[in-house]
Amino acid sequence: MKIAIASGKGGTGKTLVSTNLFNVISRQGQKVRLIDCDAEEPNVCEFIRGNVEEETLTMTHIPVIDSHKCTFCGNCQEYCSYNAIIMLPTIKTIRVIEDLCHDCGACVYACQYDAITEKEKVTGSITQYSISANADVLESQTEIGIYSPVPIIGQTINMAEADTLTFLDSPPGTSCPFIATVERADYVVLVTEPTPFGLNDLKLSVETLRKLKKEFGVVINRYGIGKELIEDYLNKEEIAVLGHIPFDKRIAETYAKGDLITDKYLQYSELFKKLHQNITKQLQR
Amino acid sequence: MTEIAILSGKGGTGKSGISAALATLAPKVVVADCDVDAANLHLILEPRNYLEKVYTSGQKAHIAVEKCTSCGKCMDYCRFDAIKLANGEYSVVETACDGCKLCARVCPTGAITMIDQNESRWFAGAIRNGKMVHARLAPGEDNSGKLVNLVRDHARKEAHDIQSDLILIDGPPGIGCPVISTLSSINKVLLVTEPTVSGMHDLKRITELVSQYKLEVFLVINKCDINPEMTEEIEKWAVGKQIPVISKIPFSQVWVEAMINCKSIVDWAPESELSDQIRAIWKKLIDNE
Numbered sequence: 231m232k233i234a235i236a237s238g239k240g241g242t243g244k245t246l247v248s249t250n251l252f253n254v255i256s257r258q259g260q261k262v263r264l265i266d267c268d269a270e271e272p273n274v275c276e277f278i279r280g281n282v283e284e285e286t287l288t289m290t291h292i293p294v295i296d297s298h299k300c301t302f303c304g305n306c307q308e309y310c311s312y313n314a315i316i317m318l319p320t321i322k323t324i325r326v327i328e329d330l331c332h333d334c335g336a337c338v339y340a341c342q343y344d345a346i347t348e349k350e351k352v353t354g355s356i357t358q359y360s361i362s363a364n365a366d367v368l369e370s371q372t373e374i375g376i377y378s379p380v381p382i383i384g385q386t387i388n389m390a391e392a393d394t395l396t397f398l399d400s401p402p403g404t405s406c407p408f409i410a411t412v413e414r415a416d417y418v419v420l421v422t423e424p425t426p427f428g429l430n431d432l433k434l435s436v437e438t439l440r441k442l443k444k445e446f447g448v449v450i451n452r453y454g455i456g457k458e459l460i461e462d463y464l465n466k467e468e469i470a471v472l473g474h475i476p477f478d479k480r481i482a483e484t485y486a487k488g489d490l491i492t493d494k495y496l497q498y499s500e501l502f503k504k505l506h507q508n509i510t511k512q513l514q515r
Numbered sequence: 516m517t518e519i520a521i522l523s524g525k526g527g528t529g530k531s532g533i534s535a536a537l538a539t540l541a542p543k544v545v546v547a548d549c550d551v552d553a554a555n556l557h558l559i560l561e562p563r564n565y566l567e568k569v570y571t572s573g574q575k576a577h578i579a580v581e582k583c584t585s586c587g588k589c590m591d592y593c594r595f596d597a598i599k600l601a602n603g604e605y606s607v608v609e610t611a612c613d614g615c616k617l618c619a620r621v622c623p624t625g626a627i628t629m630i631d632q633n634e635s636r637w638f639a640g641a642i643r644n645g646k647m648v649h650a651r652l653a654p655g656e657d658n659s660g661k662l663v664n665l666v667r668d669h670a671r672k673e674a675h676d677i678q679s680d681l682i683l684i685d686g687p688p689g690i691g692c693p694v695i696s697t698l699s700s701i702n703k704v705l706l707v708t709e710p711t712v713s714g715m716h717d718l719k720r721i722t723e724l725v726s727q728y729k730l731e732v733f734l735v736i737n738k739c740d741i742n743p744e745m746t747e748e749i750e751k752w753a754v755g756k757q758i759p760v761i762s763k764i765p766f767s768q769v770w771v772e773a774m775i776n777c778k779s780i781v782d783w784a785p786e787s788e789l790s791d792q793i794r795a796i797w798k799k800l801i802d803n804e
């Protein structure tokens with residue numbers, strides 16, 4: 231079972247929710263895993279610390295052109311949809327710009343002179359941290375300068391086990407990295423805040439999830455003033471509200487230090503247990 | 516011409532709120548919302564759009580079933596697992612397709628065509644004290660770096676038209692290619708951070724990037740009182756990097772109220788201490804020529 235925790239924009243409390251949910255469930259002794267899918271800026275491990283069990287490097291292919299075999303026919307350049315090949319026939323130079331290459335293989339297919347081979351290139355890493363006997367964290371991280379985190383996100387989520395309750399901390403936004411994550415989830419928890427900005431982002435996320443035909447519910451963070459706006463919308467759209475996290479300065483302070491509110495305050499430990507129950511209920515529907 | 520970008524690395528530091536406040540202070544300005552993936556500034560500045568343009572972010576493959584002979588070649592060649600076979604029928608998984616066009620080239624029957632993704636839009640509009648250029652990237656579409664460039668270039672044109680010598684850019688999040696596109700031609704950067712572990716981490720990453728360009732850099736620490744020790748640590752770090760901390764803004768309910776009412780803080784609570792702080796930031800940003 232895979233549950234994605236997502237939000238339209240960074241900073242709405244997505245990681246607050248994923249780490250604290252993970253924490254209360256692992257403390258109850260249930261088998262649980264948290265995957266940090268925000269491969270460009272993973273930060274789950276700032277809140278949950280464990281020992282590194284295993285680190286796997288992720289790879290891609292980068293074409294290499296042999297300028298001795300190359301006849302400068304230009305076929306590969308024409309086939310490359312990402313302008314990743316530069317060719318200067320007059321000075322017998324042809325080269326792949328690695329940062330632009332998407333590893334699609336079109337150039338290899340295009341070349342009839344056997345001038346293109348492929349080499350491996352590290353795109354990032356997947357690190358497994360053990361937290362307790364029944365809980366672990368997988369962190370995906372891209373190297374700087376990689377065109378897209380999407381392939382790594384896919385590889386990391388593929389390491390989820392079917393019978394383990396797994397939370398996916400999704401990348402922000404509604405573009406490809408977000409879709410690569412929620413698409414692989416059985417259920418999505420959207421975290422939002424009761425401001426017009428929050429609502430605007432929430433609407434975009436909802437629109438996207440409905441297109442993907444995903445089941446989802448909403449957690450309202452910094453619940454307090456201004457809540458009517460978001461509640462009216464959720465009511466009208468008949469979207470399940472899974473929980474409310476109050477507007478409380480202690481939460482910001484605890485988060486700022488890299489600590490978990492479910493470790494520090496009984497009130498929040500109870501709140502997250504309830505949230506877990508509500509999610510479970512939704513899944514059983 | 517002065518071009519100022521407001522950047523923060525990760526979201527949630529209050530960057531857009533500060534951008535909005537600064538935008539309402541300027542006598543004459545062109546605002547460019549380059550946070551195209553989650554554009555929000557228009558909610559506060561309420562531009563009256565007079566220009567709406569289609570942005571083509573890329574292409575996706577499409578299989579015409581009636582032409583497909585089910586040879587499976589496309590599936591063999593696609594490196595993005597974007598071709599699926601269900602009930603004996605080949606089709607493209609749109610969310611996975613990267614638009615590389617290889618399947619269309621290998622298909623022996625010409626059953627595959629590439630279709631433009633053109634649900635994204637960009638706009639130009641009038642605001643109280645100038646113009647605003649903003650965009651909406653459709654869900655699941657990428658290549659936002661190109662859209663950021665479009666927005667910024669058009670902002671420059673608008674600035675020329677109305678003879679504004681100031682462009683304010685609300686920057687995209689992260690440190691990837693959209694940010695790099697933003698940095699390439701501006702004069703000043705205002706970094707907005709918060710005293711949290713991840714805020715500090717992102718601040719360092721973005722500073723590393725920004726320092727590769729010849730820019731005047733300023734720093735604002737937002738919500739400075741949620742972690743005073745970390746705020747101090749950031750200040751010390753900034754001294755070492757020779758980045759002036761031009762303001763420390765406390766965590767405040769008034770911010771939240773202004774946001775909820777979709778107002779710039781200097782319009783919502785002009786008499787408040789916060790507004791004085793914003794005006795002070797503005798002076799330092801502009802007068803520090």
Ligand code: SF4
Binds near residue numbers: 332338
């Ligand atoms: S693998 Fe694809 S993206 Fe890379 S150079 Fe070849 S054609 Fe271009």
Ligand code: SF4
Binds near residue numbers: 295304306307342345
């Ligand atoms: S297709 Fe092959 S021969 Fe032609 S330019 Fe490219 S590498 Fe050279």
Ligand code: SF4
Binds near residue numbers: 334596598
């Ligand atoms: S265009 Fe490229 S990514 Fe898309 S289905 Fe065809 S081969 Fe796959």
Ligand code: SF4
Binds near residue numbers: 583587588622
């Ligand atoms: S390559 Fe063309 S004919 Fe073959 S399965 Fe794909 S779409 Fe059908």
